[in-house]
Amino acid sequence: MNYHYPIDPDWSTEEVMDVIHFFHIVEQAYENEVARDDVLDAYHAFKRVIPAKNEEKSLFKDFEKQSGYVPYQVVKRAKESDEGSLVSLS
Template identity: 40%
Template sequence: MAEEDYAYPLRADWTTSEIVTVTTFYQLVEAAYERSQGVQAVELIAAYREFQTIVPQKFEEKNIDQEFEEASGYSIYRTMKQARQQDGQVKMKGTTRS
């Protein structure tokens, strides 16, 4: 499991509603790694689409993914790749931290 003392990558110009949406997405990515049953792929993809309305630029999404991975050890990119490749549950293994 990831250490619980990291901060999510958030932007100062996001509204409270946008922060809630992005945080919900981050929590689902975490759950794909931490929950024994993982998360539903459809739920993760829906949350990712909402995330993309707040972060529509790919370069910004990549920056946020890198910040999130450095902080948590979890990859948004790899999680979403798996979610798109399968139906049902998404269960990620391990972390990217050493």
């Protein structure tokens, strides 16, 4: 990993942890696989920190630019998957 997570210095420690956890789950979906529920749980925690869609898109774009991983695709795949299934984009 040779990139930085898009983090706002005004976020609380808990909010930073929620955002980092979500992006880590996205990484796992690309590098291995991750449980659908883990993706959705992490995304819901992320949305509590970033409720605005335009800010979400901006952070997703920043993360994609730095990592090459597309958070939108991971969340989309998780939402379309059956309960209990694994999400993998590798």
